[in-house]
Amino acid sequence: ETGVTQSPTxxxxxxxxxxxxRCSSQSGHNTVSWYQQALGQGPQFIFQYYxxxxxxxxxxxxxxxxLQFPNYSxxxxxxxxELDDSALYLxxxxxxxxxxxxxxxxxxxxxxx
Amino acid sequence: xxxxxxxxxxxPVFEEAPVELRCNYSxxxxxxxxxxxxxxxxxxxxxxxxxxxxxxxxxINGFEAEFNKSQTxxxxxxxxxxxxxxxxxxxxxxxxxxxxxxxxxxxxxxxxxxP
Numbered sequence: 001e002t003g004v005t006q007s008p009t010x011x012x013x014x015x016x017x018x019x020x021x022r023c024s025s026q027s028g029h030n031t032v033s034w035y036q037q038a039l040g041q042g043p044q045f046i047f048q049y050y051x052x053x054x055x056x057x058x059x060x061x062x063x064x065x066x067l068q069f070p071n072y073s074x075x076x077x078x079x080x081x082e083l084d085d086s087a088l089y090l091x092x093x094x095x096x097x098x099x100x101x102x103x104x105x106x107x108x109x110x111x112x113x
Numbered sequence: 114x115x116x117x118x119x120x121x122x123x124x125p126v127f128e129e130a131p132v133e134l135r136c137n138y139s140x141x142x143x144x145x146x147x148x149x150x151x152x153x154x155x156x157x158x159x160x161x162x163x164x165x166x167x168x169x170x171x172x173i174n175g176f177e178a179e180f181n182k183s184q185t186x187x188x189x190x191x192x193x194x195x196x197x198x199x200x201x202x203x204x205x206x207x208x209x210x211x212x213x214x215x216x217x218x219x220x221x222x223x224x225x226x227x228p
Binding site: 004006033035040041042043044045048056058090092101102103104105106107 | 117147149155156157158159162203205215216217218219220221
């Protein structure tokens with residue numbers, strides 16, 4: 001157990017809809033990263049939040065956005081869903097500023113029809 | 114920018130046999146290296162990591178890996194596998210410094226252990 005939880009575990013949406021995925025980090029972890037893992041692929045970095053502000057972003061369009069809250073929870077929002085957004089979405093939390101390991105949650109599997 | 118290559122998409126092996134999963138990376142700066150395991154329908158679990166110091170790193174579940182800077186490799190090994198080791202294994206790299214910590218993953222190697 002990593003102490004990182006995600007909800008929901010599974011989700012089905014249709015093209016064009018919007019979705020919000022949630023992550024609850026370990027207490028004391030001030031940084032959260034989000035990754036997209038398509039079927040048969042390794043995780044791809046989406047973005048990272050440090051103390052409630054985005055401080056790094058991968059090669060994902062602006063319709064992928066996020067929020068981080070003071071209570072160690074965070075959200076990933078995806079607008080205008082496309083079929084290719086179907087994937088496992090993973091969040092990872094850690095305490096930035098040193099060499100802390102990233103602890104991953106179990107993921108949310110999103111299916112876009 | 115960093116990148117990771119896992120040459121073997123799938124490695125079949127018999128129970129109690131040794132196994133090596135290969136990982137090569139490219140980077141123009143110093144890096145930290147990681148191996149994660151993903152069991153079916155689960156998230157990622159850290160097996161081991163190399164940050165500095167001894168190039169032979171020991172992890173959980175009897176796994177170990179050796180950092181080879183000249184060959185830019187970080188191969189994962191286990192002397193005797195169990196059925197329960199069947200899973201997807203990911204090698205990952207990040208810039209070797211404090212601050213922004215983006216992980217770059219390989220495409221994964223599926224380890225299939227049979228009786």
